[in-house]
Amino acid sequence: MLAALILSAGASSRMGRPKALIPYRESTFLQHLLDVTRHPKIGVTRVVLGAGADEIRIAAKLDPSVVVVNREWEMGQLSSICAGVRSLAEIETDGIVLCPVDHPLVSASLVGDLVKQFYKSGKAIVVPTYNGRRGHPAIFSNSLYDELLAAPPEKGARTVVWAHASNVLEVPTGEEGIVLNINDPEMLRHISESDKE
Numbered sequence: 001m002l003a004a005l006i007l008s009a010g011a012s013s014r015m016g017r018p019k020a021l022i023p024y025r026e027s028t029f030l031q032h033l034l035d036v037t038r039h040p041k042i043g044v045t046r047v048v049l050g051a052g053a054d055e056i057r058i059a060a061k062l063d064p065s066v067v068v069v070n071r072e073w074e075m076g077q078l079s080s081i082c083a084g085v086r087s088l089a090e091i092e093t094d095g096i097v098l099c100p101v102d103h104p105l106v107s108a109s110l111v112g113d114l115v116k117q118f119y120k121s122g123k124a125i126v127v128p129t130y131n132g133r134r135g136h137p138a139i140f141s142n143s144l145y146d147e148l149l150a151a152p153p154e155k156g157a158r159t160v161v162w163a164h165a166s167n168v169l170e171v172p173t174g175e176e177g178i179v180l181n182i183n184d185p186e187m188l189r190h191i192s193e194s195d196k197e
Helices: 029-036 053-059 077-086 108-121 142-150 158-163 185-196
Strands: 002-008 042-049 067-069 095-100 125-130 138-141 168-172
Touching: 002 029, 002 077, 029 042, 029 108, 042 053, 042 077, 053 067, 067 077, 077 095, 077 142, 095 108, 095 142, 108 125, 108 138, 108 168, 125 158, 138 142, 142 158
Parallel strands: 002 042, 002 095, 042 067, 125 168
Antiparallel strands: 095 138, 125 138
16 A cells, blocks of 8 residues: 655645635645545555644644654655654555645546556556646655655655656646646635636
8 A cells, every 4th residue: 555645734825824724615735635645555554744844734634543643754755754754664665645635636537546546556656747747746765765865855755756767657647737836825826716717
C-alpha cells in the first residue's frame, strides 16, 4: 500500500491564515486533499503540521493518529517530507503520495490514475504534467526514502528527482490544478472566481 503525506507545516505568511483551513467547495483545502486521497491502495494518511499545528488539528478535527508535527518546519518543505517518512518507519509501505496543501485543486480520479500508473510502470517516481509542466501530487517509491531523508534542505526532493531522471514517469493530465500554487490572497481570489464561471 501507499501512504498519503499531506504537507501543511508552513506559516502561510503570504496568505495571512492557515492554508489548510481555507474554504474550498463546501470543504477546506486540507479536507479536500484528505478526501481525494481516499483510495484502496492508499492505506495510511499523515498530515504534517508545523506552524499553527494545534489550531489546524482542532479546527480540522484530525485524528491524532494521522498527525505528524514537524518541529523543524522553518527548514522548508523537505523537512516535512522527512518527518512524514520517519513516521512510517514501523509501517510497510510501497511509497508515498506527496500532497502539498497549497496545491489542493486536484481530483480523486487524478490521484487514482497516478496510483495506477505507479504500480503498472514500476517507476520509482510518478508525477503529473499539465502542458508539459510537472506538478503535484507526486509519488515516490519506498526505495527512495533514504535519499529523501539525506537530501540537502535547500534543494529538497528535486535532488532525488534529478538523480533518478530515467526512472520518472510523467502522467499527462488536463487538470491545471497540479501546477497552481495557492499561496496568497490574489491567487485564491483567482481560483474562486474561476470556480464560479
